[in-house]
Amino acid sequence: MNALFAVISILYFICSGFGAFSLITTKREKIFSCWGIIPIAFALGYGLLAVLVNIFFLFGVKLSFFAIYAAFLPLFFIGLYNIHIDFPNFLLSSRKIGPFGALLVFIIVFIAISVLLMSIVFPVHFWDSRAIWALKGKMLFHDATVHSPNFTDINRVHPHFGYPLLFPMAQASIYFAISNIDDWAIMPLIGLFFPLILSLFYDIQRILFIDRSKALFGTAVLSVTPLFFMIDGPVHSGYADTPLALFFLAGFVVLLVQKITGRLDLLVLGSVLAGFLPLVKNEGISLLFINLFLMLLPSFDENIKYSMADSLKRFFIVLAICFIIIAPWSHIASNLPKDDEQYLSHFKINEVIRNLNKIPEISKFMVNAFVGIQPDIMGRYFEWGILWIVFVLAGLNAYYLKNRLGISLFLIIILFCLFMGFIYVIAPGKPQDMIANFFRVMLPMTPILVLLLNSQSESIFALLKHKKDSKI
């Protein structure tokens, strides 16, 4: 019975998220299909839950089933009404996809179902899942507030007091629905994140490339990337990296589409989704910067020119909305005990200069990790297969063809890698210790990597075919 209530709870937040989506997106021309809207609605639902709960904490309101679920009732009914009249179909075209397309669909569906089953069949057993995220979920349900000794007494057996609470709150919402702590009831939620990433990733490629087969190909490649299953916190584990990847992808694709269409409602939607990122994990701040950087990039269409004023206007709108979303949690977190992961507190000129000698070791590690010869913390190699090797080809190809989308994605990935490298430089401790989490940190950027590769895939294949034909 707990499983049934857990599923109903998840559907409730997805529907509420769709209600928020309907309110924010004013125009009725359909860009996203169901494959994109369901993940976006999921992210909106749980993101708004985190914002609401932070506001409750600020005003000393105790969490309860009624407080949480009643607050979402208006959005839920709006979502229900709009599902009835306006929900886009799955765009299941009558056009056949051929045997290769059918194979790709099989791969994607097989992986998605496998991840869901692996979550449901096994109990929470990965380290951080138990010690951090699910534990915080239990605390939120039991204490109904963050202002309790569980969250504030530094002598409690509780790692990382200041970690954000979106993911634990999503789990706690299920506990509130079943009025009990059930370690298994949260597993369907944990298992959903990766299938939703695949679904959204398919839809953004369908929008960008128009070609359904190409979208299926890219999604299949993403679904079988070893990283998602081989790292110490795989996608079915209950670590917060996969939720962070979904939230990042949701905001990123909406802002990407906004740059193409120029729609203000999508700018607001993308900003809201981007604002949720620091509420999922502290690393979300770096991904938020990536979204801000996206706003400053030129148009993907060389026939459309953005003025600097336009770009700055978009940038500041995103920044302002994100600030409003993050502000309550920032205030709450400032009153929680600090742990040793305050990396930006080490951003002092003399510390940066003193740590510059770490750069060669960090750079070597990152390059070796990308090409697959650096083992991760589990001793595994080739987490990304050949994707990073093709990344270089894709970047060169995009530059050669002056493909603005490709160049933008390439720059975004390079910027993120540089930013992560900088964090490792200024962080205390040896580079080798810090880099234990590198593979997980790069998880949210992996869909962007595959998006870049797929955007250039046709011209790369054509180039290789031309070279092969010219040798014959």
Place this chain on the structure above:
Amino acid sequence: MPGISYGEKTANILGGDYIFSLNIKEKLPINASYLIVSKTTIWFLNYYLFPRKLFFYPNISSESDIKSIPSKWLKDRDIQYIIIYNPPAVNLIKINGASNK
């Protein structure tokens, strides 16, 4: 396997520490406060023993170190038990009133 409970499945997968947690859980009152003394990582204990209140004291990792903990610190947190956890050895000490042991 058909009919296997969640607890049994978890024990099969996690083994040692989880089984230990299950075993001592039965003996530990749910509303009490506990000081954990251990040389190993203990974060998972809170997950399985929750909502019991688990505390640790910095740089205390063995029974001989316990004497250095101020009585006021123990009293302020109403510590009623000390769990000395160094697998495979586990020791449970009940604190009586204001005295340490």
